[in-house]
Amino acid sequence: MAKPTRHKPTFADKGCQTKPQMCSVGTQLSMKTLLPHVKSTGTQVCAPKCSDVGVCTSTTTFVQTHAFLSSTPAKRRQLLDIEDEITPIKRPCLEQTEVGVDSLEGSSTMIQSPHDLTYNPQESISALTEDTGHIIDPSIPTYKMLTYIVYEKCLLELFEVCPVCQRGTRVRTRTVGTFLCVEQRCPHCDFVRTWNSQPLHGGTPAGNLQLSVAVYSNGGSFFRVEKIFRALRLQMFQHNTYRWHARLYIEPAIIYKWKSTQDGIMEKLKEQNAILGGDMRADSPGHTAKFGSYTMMDLRSQRVIDLQLIQSNEVGGSYHMELEGLKRSLGVLNAHNLSFDCIVTDRHPQVQKYLREEAKITHYYDVWHIEKGISKKMVNIAKKKDCTQLSKWLGSIKNHIYWTAASSTTPQERVAKWTSILNHVLDIHTHDDPAFPQCLHPLQTTRDTKQWLKPATPAFCWLENLLTSKRILKDVEKLSPHLQTSAVEAFHSIILLFAPKINHYPFLGMLCRLYLAAMHFNENSHRLQATTSYGEPMYRMSCPKYKKGERTSKPIKTPAILKYVDDIMELVFEQVFPDPTPYIDEVEKIPIPPTLSSQHPRPDKATVVSAYVSRFNPGPV
Incomplete structure (x- = not known):
């Protein structure tokens, strides 16, 4: 009777999330660890058992090929005879795994089953040994290493077998935030090994500090990140640890980074006269704002050059915060010996008086602020009886004020062009003012006479009173003829990403978030x-x-672009963390005002609790 042919299985690496590389790097696991009954941590499906699998540890990103590929021919025959007696378990086969490495975008590896008729062992081996181009550099800094999410069950499978006696071991784990320490002890041969999931910097896990820097520098919220981690069952440190990292390392690094960036911007602006734009943003509308941040920007380059944070109890109320912020910003510019031609702001009365009488600086008004005020009043007038026809002229009057500012060179010319709109709406295109004698558009004969206003009608009288009021004419004289503060308003919307008004921050935390928003805006204001x-x-x-x-x-x-985040990360790990003292000293030089609650006596907590009464839980009658 003929002996039946035995199909010997061919060994191939299991599906993993990175392509294997024929290189060796430093690892905390010895080569003897990768022996039978050890499964891959990066596998997504199970496959027939084999003598060895690829392993990916937290300090390495390589997948080692099977012992079958590197053994002698005699050893291969022995391994094949052992595997012939094992019935493979049928599992779903992963046909394709994507490589999630930046340098290998779009590439993938095809894994074929040994039972497939088109399977070729030589092709499989060549695919496993293909060079991916991702070279592991042992000298790469900790904060630049790739990180992965590893499940506990998959990770502990690496420590089930003793690498010395090949018998079962006892494993104990310990966590510190995102850090995991695995202690493996063999009761048979007294083998002991400790494995850390992260490098330690002076006893501080690198992952904990790196996560704190990433959350803070991107304007994130610790509590929102904590909720996400809790949903994923990812290990996370407490909020007091996050605040400890922020006070000692992150906030000093942010302030140092902003000061150095600001000095570089100032040096570049000394080569040319700047056109400044300034405006204040309050954390809440009205007279109840606690913080007010004043932004000073170079309108030519659209870069924030200075930020001032004012607390309302510093100046006696939120109404005075804008003037104080302007004074502080001008003081910083004078300290850097920066010259400028003019400044463009809104129509704040205190700012007008200070720039006109004390600072003696050429002052222009932003067109959008004036146009917004006029438009709101016109909308209300158009709702009146016999004035609905004004709603059709709203868009034209908006365009007219922008054209007046852009096409005029003197205050008299601006006023003449602005008041010419009153003749234009009456279908009169010649004017008595010599600064602007007639309209510049070609004369046209209109058959529809209903679109024009009539003199002495309520609609025209309301419009004339609005456009020729004393304050409007004075403001039109000072319309900015070149640049506007729209970039400043755009920056204020960026601040909402880093410091939402719904959240409360301490003074230093609010200042650091303003600096982060400024660095983000300066890097991305000229995106294509x-x-x-x-x-x-x-x-x-x-x-x-x-x-x-x-x-x-x-x-x-x-x-x-988020280059400033990488710079802050590098600054924290390379300079601030080893010696935070000089950076903390710079932070302590910042004058931090007392909190608003410190102005009032603090009552005893028990007294406040005893006075608490709820309408849904009344006391005894």
């Missing part, structure tokens, strides 16, 4: 428009509220 693969510019549809259903298109920008 994104293009398709064919080079065509990309747009997206928008439906703003003020358009009342009208669709507009907006250009799609290229992805934001």
